Amino acid sequence: MSNLIQIHLISTQNCSLCDEALEQLKTLQRQTPFLIREEKILPGHPDFKLYKSQFPVVRIEGKTITSGRIDLSLVKHEVAP
Numbered sequence: 001m002s003n004l005i006q007i008h009l010i011s012t013q014n015c016s017l018c019d020e021a022l023e024q025l026k027t028l029q030r031q032t033p034f035l036i037r038e039e040k041i042l043p044g045h046p047d048f049k050l051y052k053s054q055f056p057v058v059r060i061e062g063k064t065i066t067s068g069r070i071d072l073s074l075v076k077h078e079v080a081p
Contacts, residue, residue, distance in 0.1 A: 005079050006035040010057040013042060021056040021070040028072060034079045 007025060011018030025036050041048050041055075051057055054067040058075055066074045 004033055004035050005060060006037055007075070007079070008059040009036060009038045010047075010051055010055070010059065011038060011040050012048075012051075012055050013040060015055050017069060018056040021058065024070055024072050025058070025075070028075060028079070032076070032079050 009018075009022060009025060011021070022036070022038060028034075029036060041051055056070065057067040058065045058070060060075075060078050065078055
């Protein structure tokens with residue numbers, strides 16, 4: 001089992017901020033190892049209304065770190081050794 005931190009990226013379809021967030025996370029991942037698990041939530045999903053105005057959402061260990069336009073410094077603070 002990996003000891004790497006897992007980042008949960010909650011996104012949706014046709015979301016340019018979501019695409020941008022994934023690219024930012026991948027760039028950071030090259031500097032600091034962690035896992036990225038992307039979950040696309042579509043209309044009709046039970047949590048869609050919860051996240052609709054927040055996409056994308058970055059969560060670590062069940063805690064929301066940042067949402068909307070991603071603040072990468074907040075993510076770095078969580079994953080940096």
